[in-house]
Amino acid sequence: MADLRTKIHNVDYKNPVLTASGTFGYGVEFDDFFDVSLLGGIIVKGTTIHPRQGNAYPRMAETAAGMLNTVGLQNKGAKYFKSDIYPNLLKYDTNILVNVSGSTVAEYVECAEIINELDHIAGIELNISCPNVKEGGMAFGTSCPSAAAVVRAVRNSYKKPIMVKLSPNVTDITEIAIAVESAGADSVSLINTLLGMAINAETRKPVLSTVTGGLSGPAVKPIALRMVWQVARAVRIPVIGMGGIMNATDAIEFFLAGATAIQVGTANFIDPMASIKIIDGIDEYLNRHKINSISEIIGCLQM
Amino acid sequence: MADLRTKIHNVDYKNPVLTASGTFGYGVEFDDFFDVSLLGGIIVKGTTIHPRQGNAYPRMAETAAGMLNTVGLQNKGAKYFKSDIYPNLLKYDTNILVNVSGSTVAEYVECAEIINELDHIAGIELNISCPNVKEGGMAFGTSCPSAAAVVRAVRNSYKKPIMVKLSPNVTDITEIAIAVESAGADSVSLINTLLGMAINAETRKPVLSTVTGGLSGPAVKPIALRMVWQVARAVRIPVIGMGGIMNATDAIEFFLAGATAIQVGTANFIDPMASIKIIDGIDEYLNRHKINSISEIIGCLQM
Amino acid sequence: MRKTVQNLKVIANLRLNDDHYILQLQAPNQLQAIDPGQFANLMVDHSPNVFLRRPFSIYSVDYENNTISIFIKVIGEGTRSLARLTANSSLSVIFPLGNSFTIPNSNEKVLLVGGGSGVASLMNLSQVLGRNKNEVVILSGARSSSDLVELDHFSRYGKLYTTTEDGSHGVKGYVTDHPVIKDELDSFSRIYTCGPDPMMKAVAAKAKLKSIFCEVSLENTMACGFGVCLCCVTETTQGHKCVCTDGPVFNTNQLKWQI
Amino acid sequence: MRKTVQNLKVIANLRLNDDHYILQLQAPNQLQAIDPGQFANLMVDHSPNVFLRRPFSIYSVDYENNTISIFIKVIGEGTRSLARLTANSSLSVIFPLGNSFTIPNSNEKVLLVGGGSGVASLMNLSQVLGRNKNEVVILSGARSSSDLVELDHFSRYGKLYTTTEDGSHGVKGYVTDHPVIKDELDSFSRIYTCGPDPMMKAVAAKAKLKSIFCEVSLENTMACGFGVCLCCVTETTQGHKCVCTDGPVFNTNQLKWQI
Ligand SMILES: Cc1cc2nc3c(=O)[nH]c(=O)nc-3n(C[C@H](O)[C@H](O)[C@H](O)COP(=O)(O)OP(=O)(O)OC[C@H]3O[C@@H](n4cnc5c(N)ncnc54)[C@H](O)[C@@H]3O)c2cc1C
Ligand SMILES: Cc1cc2nc3c(=O)[nH]c(=O)nc-3n(C[C@H](O)[C@H](O)[C@H](O)COP(=O)(O)OP(=O)(O)OC[C@H]3O[C@@H](n4cnc5c(N)ncnc54)[C@H](O)[C@@H]3O)c2cc1C
């Protein structure tokens, strides 16, 4: 058994496999499948200060080796999370992070303040990259000043680690990463979904209610891997990689590119056991290559 | 038989199916497979003023529903094209466009001037979006001023239509499209490849000699379709769509999104007959839907 | 029953006609209770263009032999690929998923209205109702007689009527043109329906008019099938609800499309 | 012969052992000449993670029955999927592709050195050389005896020697440790080789030392296989050349890796 422990900022993770926001519910949906406490961490569903109905149906389109979604941050709001969901998460012996979104900087701050009151939450993942909301979301994450502004504001009122989730829909993701690092981010996670679109040729209509949506799955892996590699060389804070990770080999590629930890997203839909299998597979890889600890391969791409 | 004729700027095309630069050689490589004159047009290989060796091997990595390439504009230069290749293209009764690249604005201009001397060439496709060269290429296509500068300079010395090929590796592709339209582009084509990366987990090395490369194939179709849709609503000049088109249904989706014509790229590798099958399939679609002419579906996405 | 991901063995793939198949799957262990209306999410291997699983109602359950069967109508690459599965292959299945139909009291007379392959989600229900000693009437509507399959099977559990749009079997027209709905609706205390949206809406409208209890099984497109992606929502009187966990069965009074 | 895309019928898929298969394919029409060293690009259907075609040498040709065969060593998902093909399935094949080995004069004594599955590209050559009345010596090197297949077949066309790294068959060691190369190389006027890069380089170095004509067949990764993507290049004395059209056969004097 290799040493899978990793550290993101000042928080210890038993292993480097987290589940991505919006693809793992609140974890409880997976209780039937496996012991969720085996995970390195869970990033729960995108949470906003006010309840959100999300976008209209249809919200999903299957694409080549991927899918588009336009959920639009449907959630019952931070207060409901605190009162009704948080208590159910206390049973988990793993790091739970809340993915926080807002339409304005003030909303991000208000939401983060509520999460700040919750002891069993290890940190927040600041989502400045959701492509499926009219206001806020990706609009913040695609320019350096606005990205930095959100992070700075939340930094002032949130005490625990802030992971900032970056958008891939930008010309130069390292610029944004550097901006949020300077503004006080403790780590960055990437990538969120790529803005895409699907059309039904027979009906001549867009498939999604909002026309465009966010692309995820193996289709985006080459782009995600490139961005993780670029960002890991540009910032000093830890980089958490995701985008199309389906198995342990994919995960290893992200570690080599410089990710301190990874997140499993769309794979959870196809195989609910994916994240657990990935943990086992990483261990198997390290043993086979006679590597003692995961830290020995992070950023160790041989050029 | 539906009317497949389309017009890009002032040039008539017998049908809206062109083949994408770098995926169809000079056309002659397909003579064994089918009568190349049946195509709406051919965009020949990326051409530069000076001969280029291109990048080192390995230049290719297969990815989920796609591939990465880093050919790096290997070609024998514009003069060789004029003397040795152009004469072989005279036999084709279709529109032939030359894809022109350069490391500096001056190189683009010099190259375009040589192509300007060739009567049987219907226009140039200005490649300001190649992700696989150290100088020029995508560097021009990712900022409005530099994109406009190249187009303006070439516009002064090239007399026939200029199609400008846009990079998807940008925050807002409509800005670039508008910039090149203002600078004198007669049409825009999109998308070129997305910058990606592949790692071999076993060897712990990048798969490509240049580490990063350009992603193409069905994996990118949702992104391409979204960008074509956005650009078609932002500019008045014709938009030529491409990115992951494998069959006629894919092509129809691009027409609905607003493409006046489409280009077939990576599909040529997997099925050399793909472009011809797409022409037939478009005709079949139009007949089945009782639509007389391709022009009746361009941009006709029902919202 | 706790939902699980299991590799089931294909014991048979019965071809009913060109477009309709019944896939029989063997579970390795004792099946726990599967309620009528619940569904399974099937992995499609060996199909380059299918990325996500495909949801199907659990057509019937055999607790003695620990087998379930799935009724498949071929409509695209995923169903085409499943239709090609041969005996002894292995299939990854997540099941049982979703809620289930409300079971009436034993004496009630109930109507099951299936449109096209939607009728599949009513088979397990009809068996349970049969065992429950309900008076069951089944109305199966389709475009043409070739879409009407497994009629013998259904008629074992209740009185069976059919409609076809082209008149090739039963009453010509839509299900709502059938006398059972036009003239006899009052005699039923409950209606259960599954099929194309317009059909379900038409049936629900009739039920509402007569204030008859009506449940529908919806078939929204799904990414996960177990409540985590929030892609499969339908609008209800209480906002967006997931078809995969809050449904697939809804009382039509809850649904926004109820007129 | 003009290159074509054809749907060939699988007439048999012979399993030699766990990892090695011979796929026999029937062409619908009369085969034109296929030269030794040429290859075919095979479509892999029903495999979700395989996007591009896979190139394979044309192992042998039967002009009477219009069949070709392909030797497949399973190394990843594409080859695994091809190994599963059953008789009567249809396979899209682009062929014949690439250049071919130079055929010597009839009296010449030639050495064929194959490493692992690289030996496959030498089968057709050995047949042609046999017919050409050459004195043919074949040296087949592999990791272990289980990688040495089709030996009977090869020995029909020449004198066959083997080496294995683990000593389980023939001489223990690499092909370059075999007496035929160590001691008898002078007796050959030509060497043809295909296998892993280090092996080909070692053989080429010996050939150069003795100034013996030496051709290699390279196996660079390919996207198209017919000269349009420029992905498969190798460095030569005349710059980058495409392995799929300028090769796969190169005289080692042309190659940059020739020491
Ligand atoms: C809860 C549930 C239970 C179901 N039970 C059954 C069953 O018992 N038997 C059965 O045959 N089918 C059933 N279905 C439908 C089945 O899931 C789809 O037919 C299948 O997913 C299609 O996959 P495909 O790859 O063949 O088609 P695709 O290639 O995915 O789709 C082909 C075309 O059909 C459309 N389409 C696909 N799925 C749906 C849908 N659910 N609603 C509307 N349009 C759709 C697509 O947009 C596309 O135009 C059920 C669906 C759900 C959600
Ligand atoms: C001209 C030519 C002729 C060939 N002839 C034969 C033949 O007759 N019989 C035969 O069994 N094979 C032959 N090959 C090799 C064969 O094409 C590959 O084994 C096959 O493409 C692998 O596909 P896969 O999907 O199984 O493996 P993949 O999953 O694609 O690859 C598995 C691993 O092998 C590596 N790999 C794949 N292909 C190559 C390669 N060509 N060179 C180096 N590493 C590679 C990959 O990087 C990966 O690490 C030939 C190749 C070429 C170019």
Ligand SMILES: Cc1cc2nc3c(=O)[nH]c(=O)nc-3n(C[C@H](O)[C@H](O)[C@H](O)COP(=O)(O)O)c2cc1C
């Ligand atoms: C259905 C769905 C919902 C998502 N919701 C969120 C969300 O609420 N917040 C967020 O930051 N990312 C969200 N994401 C993005 C994922 O967390 C992840 O960044 C992305 O899917 C790429 O990883 P993958 O390819 O492994 O899925 C969502 C993705 C999907 C597919």
Ligand SMILES: Cc1cc2nc3c(=O)[nH]c(=O)nc-3n(C[C@H](O)[C@H](O)[C@H](O)COP(=O)(O)O)c2cc1C
């Ligand atoms: C191997 C390869 C080489 C390419 N070379 C060029 C080129 O020289 N100039 C150019 O503008 N685009 C080049 N492209 C990009 C294609 O023309 C096209 O924009 C891209 O591949 C997306 O379309 P597709 O998904 O249909 O392939 C190349 C693409 C590939 C795969």
Ligand code: FES
């Ligand atoms: S399909 Fe994912 S929540 Fe219903």
Ligand code: FES
């Ligand atoms: S594989 Fe495309 S040029 Fe050789």
